[in-house]
Every structure is written in C-alpha cells, then in structure tokens.
Amino acid sequence: MKYLSQFMLLALAVAVLLGLQYQYWLGGNGRVERNQLLTQIEAQKRLNGNQISANDLLRTDVHDLKNGLEAVEEHARLDLGLIKPNETFVQVSTAPTTQSR
Template sequence: MKYFSQFILLALAVAVLSGLQYQYWLGENGRVEHNKLLTQVEEQQRLNDNQFSANNLLHIDVKDLKTGLEAVEEHARLDLGLIKLNETFVQVSTAPTTYSRY
C-alpha cells in the first residue's frame, strides 16, 4: 500500500508535468505560436522599413516640387516632352543596328 500511494503521486506528477510541457510547446499561446508571431513581426518590420524609405523619397520629391522650379522642369521634360524655345531635340536610339544585303 505504501508503494502504491507513492506510485500514484509519481504518476500524478508526471501527468501534471506532461500537461504543462504540452501547454508550453503546443498550446494556444505556446512556444510554437510565439515563434510564428516573431517571424511575422520581423517580416512586417521589413515591409514597414521598405515603405518608410519609399515615403521618405516621396516627401523629398514633394518638397522639391513645392520649392524649386528645376524639379518641375525635369518632370515636364521627362513625362511631357518639354522642349524650350531655341533648344534642339535629339533622340538617340538604343536599338541594335542590323544590316541587310538586299
């Protein structure tokens, strides 16, 4: 009888320890979920850093457009094909040259 009660206590301790280990590793807020969340946080932080850099470039561009005429002229030249009076337009082709014997 003495050993039986010790065996029951030992089995109960093992069961409690197993339950706690299961909760720690595989439970709802366990270690596996924690690692998944850390991975998601790192990915989101990387995306946020990329977006922050893009936003900074846009802020600089907006500030330049508001204060300087050089940026407006550059955008007009690139996007709208602006050519000022007394300027000569030269277009350079980057297509490969092919020769034909016909």
C-alpha cells in the same frame, strides 16, 4: 497500500508536469507559435523599412515640386518631353541596327 498511494501521487505529478510541458511547447500561444510570430514580425519590419524609405523619397520629391522650379522643369522634360523655346530636341535610339540588302 502505502506504496500504491505514493505511486499514484507520483504518477499524477508526472501527468500534470507533462500536461504543462505540452501547453508550454505545443499548445495555443506556446513556444513554437511564439517563434513563428517573431519570424513574421521581423519580416514585416523589413517590409515596413522598405516602405518608409520609399515614402521618404516620395515626400522629398513632393517637397521639391512644391518649392523649386528645377524639379518641375525636370519632370516636364522627362515625363512630357517638353523643350524650351529655341532648343533643339535630339533623341538617340538605343535599338540595335540591322542592315538589309
């Protein structure tokens, strides 16, 4: 009888230990889920870094447009095709040439 109660106590301790290990590794908010979340966080940090650099570029462009005429003139020439008085507009085509007879 003495050995049976000790065996039951040992079996209960092992069952509790296994249950706790299951919770730690595979349960909700367990180790596996934590590693997946860390991977997602790193991916999001990379995306955020890309967006921060794009925002910095746009912020610099806005600052140049507000404070300098060179940026306004550059945008007018590139985006709208505007030219100054007494200038000659020359457009170079990069399309391949074909000869037909």
